[in-house]
Amino acid sequence: TASPLANGGEIQCYFSPHGGCTDAVVQELSNARTTISVQAYSFTSAAIAKALETAHQRGVKVQVILDKSQRTEQYSSADFLVHAGIKTYVDSEHAIAHNKIILIDGQTLITGSFNFTKQAETSNAENLLVIRQAPELYAQYQHNFDTHLQHSEPYAGRGMDTSSPPNHESPRRVTERKHLPPHSEPSRFESTEEPPVIQNSQGDSPVRAQ
DSSP: OOEEOTTSOEEEEEEESSSSHHHHHHHHHHHOSSEEEEEESSBOOHHHHHHHHHHHHTTOEEEEEEEGGGGTOTTOSHHHHHHTTOEEEEEOSSSOOOOOEEEETTTEEEEESOOBSHHHHHTSOEEEEEEESOHHHHHHHHHHHHHHHHTOEEOOOTTSOTTSOOSSOOGGGGGGOSOOOOOOOOOOOOOOSSOOEEOOTTSOOOEEOO
16 A cells, blocks of 8 residues: 655555566556666566567667666576667676666656566565655656666677677767767567576577576
């Protein structure tokens, strides 16, 4: 049950393990209509990754900033997001990019200790807050997201053809861009209940998102 805030907004809290954190995130993502901005440290949740892909497919603008560890994390959903055509960035400016934040439609803010992982849902002691209609607080988080986006770099994805232009540009280079060469639309995974498999281009074993 949502608790009212003094400014007319509302807040809901969830706890793990097995406290419904993942379901709450997926539900809010399914309600998104215009924009989703994500900052994540560890991101291996197949359910949340699929919810982002579904939102992207229905026309929601989705942007994701990840910690640099997700470039090499065995079960990272980063590659799935890139293959789905979602603009995905890596923030290497810090020792750890440890934010766990989702901003939705200028209205809903999700944050807390909860990493977007299966382990955080089933094994860890975590917390998650869903805050709605708190515009001043939302604006501060949006400013934080925009600040980190400016120094983040596009993630091309393992198994992607790096000889072709990426599916997005680094924000710091946008003002320098004169022309964006045409390129083929990124390939998508077929809808499946199983976590997506990413084939490593170097011939290593496939990587499955959790």
